[in-house]
Amino acid sequence: MCPHCRAFITTSDRVCPYCKEAVAPRRVERTPGPILGGMIPHAGYNTVIILLINTGLYLATSLYSMNGGRGGFIDADIQTLFAFGGKLGPAISAGQWWRLVTAGFLHGGLLHILMNSWVLFDLGAQVEEVYGGARMLVIYFVSSVAGFCVSWLWRPDVVSVGASAALFGLVGAMIAIGTRYKTSLAGAVRGVYMRYLIYLLLFSLLPGIDMAAHIGGLAGGFGVAYLAGTPHYEGLERERIWRIAAAVAILITIYSFLRWYLWFAAASQ
Numbered sequence: 668m669c670p671h672c673r674a675f676i677t678t679s680d681r682v683c684p685y686c687k688e689a690v691a692p693r694r695v696e697r698t699p700g701p702i703l704g705g706m707i708p709h710a711g712y713n714t715v716i717i718l719l720i721n722t723g724l725y726l727a728t729s730l731y732s733m734n735g736g737r738g739g740f741i742d743a744d745i746q747t748l749f750a751f752g753g754k755l756g757p758a759i760s761a762g763q764w765w766r767l768v769t770a771g772f773l774h775g776g777l778l779h780i781l782m783n784s785w786v787l788f789d790l791g792a793q794v795e796e797v798y799g800g801a802r803m804l805v806i807y808f809v810s811s812v813a814g815f816c817v818s819w820l821w822r823p824d825v826v827s828v829g830a831s832a833a834l835f836g837l838v839g840a841m842i843a844i845g846t847r848y849k850t851s852l853a854g855a856v857r858g859v860y861m862r863y864l865i866y867l868l869l870f871s872l873l874p875g876i877d878m879a880a881h882i883g884g885l886a887g888g889f890g891v892a893y894l895a896g897t898p899h900y901e902g903l904e905r906e907r908i909w910r911i912a913a914a915v916a917i918l919i920t921i922y923s924f925l926r927w928y929l930w931f932a933a934a935s936q
Contacts, residue, residue, distance in 0.1 A: 711795030713803055718784055718791075721830060724751065724772050725780045742776040745826050750934070752927045754815045756823020763930065765923035767819065771811035773828035783830045787837075794837045797844065799898040801906075801913040806895070808916035810836020810888035817883025825877070832880040836888025838864050843892035 682689055729740045732747040749755055752769030759766050774780035795803040814832025818825075838860055845857020864885070871878045898906060 711792040711800065711803070713795055713800050713807075714787060714791030717807070717830075718787060721772055721774065721780060721784065721787075725774050727751070728773060740777065743774075748773055748775055748828050749826050750931060752924075754818060754827040755825075756819050759819050760823075763926075765926040767812050767815045768808075768920055768923035769927050770815050770828045771830055771833055774830070775828055779829060783834060786834050787830060790834060790837045790841075794840050797897060798840065798892065798895065799909075801909040802892070802895045802898065804913040804916055805909065806836055806840045806888050806891045807833045808920065809891045810839070810884040813887030814880035814882075814884030817886075818877050818880040821879035822877065827877045827880055829877070829880070831877075832884030833888075835864075835867065835881045835884035836891075838867065839885045839887070839889030840892035843889050844897075846889075847893050847896060 676683055676685075728743045728747050728751050731751070732743045733740065745753075749758075751773055752766050753773055754766050754770040774783065791803070791807070794806065798806065811830070811833035814835065815827065818827050818832075841860040842857050842864065845853045845855075845860075847853075867881070870876070871881050895909065898909075
């Protein structure tokens, strides 16, 4: 409906054909599409793509570990996780910076990937719905890299992998809503995810959990989300900037895996 003459117009109209007044562009679409014909209605596209990548890499590491006789499908060995791009301080210091990216897509065991996938399936779709696909990708990427940067500085001698750094970043993104927007609804969202965060931090105290990566991911996700805000109208410069930032994050991820492949091929000879 035209806000000036109240006539019915189409969503593609930028100028009302009746009163000739300019009409604001439509808001950015943030509702995630249905998966499997609506059987999984709330899953976001980006979330599903990340889940598929994580699952594919887990199958690859499991097969590699079993063929080498070092591990199995339930748990991958440390040598395999390092070979597939796990975070290790000395290797990163030697120039293998791409491990800060690739480590976030690897998992050390079946329980590890099942738990992270379960959280990502719900949480990723929620962040994607609130922030839009472009912002969600940037938040996820920065959170993961920031988490492994902190882990590199805090625990450089430990091989670390997993999507949990990015998951903490997604929680931080939802908390950022209640910090940036002073409304009762935003405050309620912040309260829910603050409780969520407490449960996750308590879980992070268990042996073998990389608390450093979680804290780094939380800080990275909160910072990016607070800066980004929620989507506005299509065509605005800030929306183009976030789409470009998402594309850059994707390109860096692809380049990181290309660098890993070249290193892996050379090391296997």
